[in-house]
Amino acid sequence: xxxxxxxxxxxxxxxxxxxxxxxxxxxxxxxxxxxxxxxxxxxxxxxxxxxxxxxxxxxxxxxxxxxxxxxxxxxxxxxxxxxxxxxxxxxxxxxxxxxxxxxxxxxxxxxxxxxxxxxxxxxxxxxxxxxxxxxxxxxxxxxxxxxxxxxxxxxxxxxxxxxxxxxxxxxxxxxxxxxxxxxxxxxxxxxxxxxxxxxxxxxxxxxxxxxxxxxxxxxxxxxxxxxxxxxxxxxxxxxxxxx
Amino acid sequence: xxxxxxxxxxxxxxxxxxxxxxxxxxxxxxxxxxxxxxxxxxxxxxxxxxxxxxxxxxxxxxxxxxxxxxxxxxxxxxxxxxxxxxxxxxxxxxxxxxxxxxxxxxxxxxxxxxxxxxxxxxxxxxxxxxxxxxxxxxxxxxxxxxxxxxxxxxxxxxxxxxxxxxxxxxxxxxxxxxxxxxxxxxxxxxxxxxxxxxxxxxxxxxxxxxxxxxxxxxxxxxxxxxxxxxxxxxxxxxxxxxxxxxxxxxxxxxxxxxxxxxxxxxxxxxxxxxxxxxxxxxxxxxxxxxxxxxxxxxxxxxxx
Ligand SMILES: Nc1ncnc2c1ncn2[C@@H]1O[C@H](COP(=O)(O)OP(=O)(O)OP(=O)(O)O)[C@@H](O)[C@H]1O
Ligand SMILES: [Mg+2]
Numbered sequence: 001x002x003x004x005x006x007x008x009x010x011x012x013x014x015x016x017x018x019x020x021x022x023x024x025x026x027x028x029x030x031x032x033x034x035x036x037x038x039x040x041x042x043x044x045x046x047x048x049x050x051x052x053x054x055x056x057x058x059x060x061x062x063x064x065x066x067x068x069x070x071x072x073x074x075x076x077x078x079x080x081x082x083x084x085x086x087x088x089x090x091x092x093x094x095x096x097x098x099x100x101x102x103x104x105x106x107x108x109x110x111x112x113x114x115x116x117x118x119x120x121x122x123x124x125x126x127x128x129x130x131x132x133x134x135x136x137x138x139x140x141x142x143x144x145x146x147x148x149x150x151x152x153x154x155x156x157x158x159x160x161x162x163x164x165x166x167x168x169x170x171x172x173x174x175x176x177x178x179x180x181x182x183x184x185x186x187x188x189x190x191x192x193x194x195x196x197x198x199x200x201x202x203x204x205x206x207x208x209x210x211x212x213x214x215x216x217x218x219x220x221x222x223x224x225x226x227x228x229x230x231x232x233x234x235x236x237x238x239x240x241x242x243x
Numbered sequence: 244x245x246x247x248x249x250x251x252x253x254x255x256x257x258x259x260x261x262x263x264x265x266x267x268x269x270x271x272x273x274x275x276x277x278x279x280x281x282x283x284x285x286x287x288x289x290x291x292x293x294x295x296x297x298x299x300x301x302x303x304x305x306x307x308x309x310x311x312x313x314x315x316x317x318x319x320x321x322x323x324x325x326x327x328x329x330x331x332x333x334x335x336x337x338x339x340x341x342x343x344x345x346x347x348x349x350x351x352x353x354x355x356x357x358x359x360x361x362x363x364x365x366x367x368x369x370x371x372x373x374x375x376x377x378x379x380x381x382x383x384x385x386x387x388x389x390x391x392x393x394x395x396x397x398x399x400x401x402x403x404x405x406x407x408x409x410x411x412x413x414x415x416x417x418x419x420x421x422x423x424x425x426x427x428x429x430x431x432x433x434x435x436x437x438x439x440x441x442x443x444x445x446x447x448x449x450x451x452x453x454x455x456x457x458x459x460x461x462x463x464x465x466x467x468x469x470x471x472x473x474x475x476x477x478x479x480x481x482x483x484x485x486x487x488x489x490x491x492x493x494x495x496x497x498x499x500x501x502x503x504x505x506x507x508x509x510x511x512x513x514x515x516x517x518x519x520x521x522x523x524x525x526x527x528x529x530x531x532x533x534x535x536x537x538x539x540x541x542x543x544x545x546x547x
Contacts, residue, residue: 053435073438083439091432102425106441
């Protein structure tokens with residue numbers, strides 16, 4: 001079963017300057033995939049295009065077998081997609097509870113309060129002060145709220161853009177722990193990460209994006225050899241990596 | 244100094260505040276300064292007048308004043324029709340103009356210019372259809388009743404203040420307590436993220452127009468009842484509306500109302516103290532002072 005597939009997707013902020021230059025891949029249901037690549041490669045742009053936040057200029061996106069190319073984000077979310085952007089991923093002027101309540105609106109009325117409670121229990125840092133403005137949270141706590149919000153609706157496909165960015169090692173371990181548990185429940189996971197080792201340990205398969213194109217697509221085991229990745233991440237050897 | 248200025252200020256402030264609510268909501272949720280908003284007040288008044296005429300033709304008794312007010316049951320009924328038509332006007336304008344610019348990702352300044360053009364077109368259309376001659380909801384005269392402390396007000400005026408307080412309270416509760424209000428606040432902070440949270444942003448935009456247009460129509464009817472109905476009545480209120488919205492803090496409904504009352508009171512006192520010819524300058528002075536001293540307004544939030 002295919003959870004998500006991209007076919008020759010082209011996207012960016014200006015049609016004359018595509019950032020994502022024709023990317024194709026298919027993610028199976030329940031698979032955990034990480035997307036790696038140097039800064040500026042277009043990872044965030046690609047995942048935002050999938051989530052309906054950046055306009056695509058060509059190609060298609062299928063979610064659970066349905067063509068969702070060009071659909072608005074809220075339609076995708078209602079079709080089982082969860083997305084946590086890299087930055088600006090919570091509403092700072094709303095309280096923690098209000099952030100969760102907005103997402104919970106997609107659930108049947110009788111399930112809402114219970115799911116919000118479950119999320120507040122899962123992240124005690126949030127649960128200890130639900131009425132506080134989300135803007136008062138620390139960087140790590142914001143990531144927790146962003147993740148809690150996305151998990152609340154139990155999406156089939158969960159995409160996270162650098163959920164561990166700026167977190168302390170302890171919190172990174174906690175985030176990856178949570179993600180592992182989520183992945184084990186059968187949720188399809190797509191993770192953009194700079195934290196390569198942790199990402200590789202969590203996922204079955206790695207995609208490497210360099211300059212808007214896929215430079216590698218294969219099982220994570222093959223990438224544990226540090227040399228290849230080192231070259232990719234230094235950026236200067238990226239051309240060779242494509243070959 | 245005559246305490247009557249307090250009543251005069253509260254009454255014109257109510258109109259300004261109600262009008263400023265729509266302005267502050269479109270500003271925070273659609274992210275542009277809508278110069279058409281003043282004309283929505285004028286259109287609301289004329290559309291209500293038209294519906295009242297039709298109703299009066301159907302049942303003459305509706306026009307007979309109901310004691311102690313200067314108007315009959317026909318006017319509230321007509322205002323309901325006026326609200327529906329004003330909402331239709333703004334939703335239509337969003338569909339053919341603002342919505343298209345939004346879909347194209349047009350810069351805010353382009354949208355503001357478009358609203359300026361639409362404002363002129365709407366005003367000319369009113370003049371063309373109804374002529375520039377003032378019109379009136381009622382010809383009945385009302386005696387102002389003493390309230391004590393040297394203040395007087397007509398029953399119409401007291402009703403307007405009461406209605407305004409009720410509407411502001413209801414809207415404030417809607418925005419702060421309901422799911423719709425939460426979605427509106429989310430869209431005003433970050434429309435893209437709101438979509439990712441599952442919010443239908445287009446629906447929130449429609450709700451924003453519906454609230455703004457309804458309040459504009461009611462404000463227009465109140466202004467028409469207090470003074471007279473003219474094609475330029477809304478345009479002349481534009482500066483006070485913007486001042487009130489900015490003074491209250493963009494996006495804040497109680498702020499818009501309080502801003503409206505402050506401007507109304509300041510105008511009324513200025514008329515007494517320095518003379519009627521200074522009335523129009525008051526909004527401008529307040530606007531400039533707020534922008535220089537406290538640009539986020541009374542209840543506005545700074546960018547987080
Ligand atoms: N909002 C934007 N408008 C215009 N260009 C943008 C915008 N956001 C990103 N870009 C450009 O798109 C390119 C890819 O950026 P993107 O954020 O997708 O990279 P990334 O792979 O996620 O990098 P990082 O690892 O640093 O997060 C960059 O050249 C960037 O300058
Ligand atoms: Mg990125």
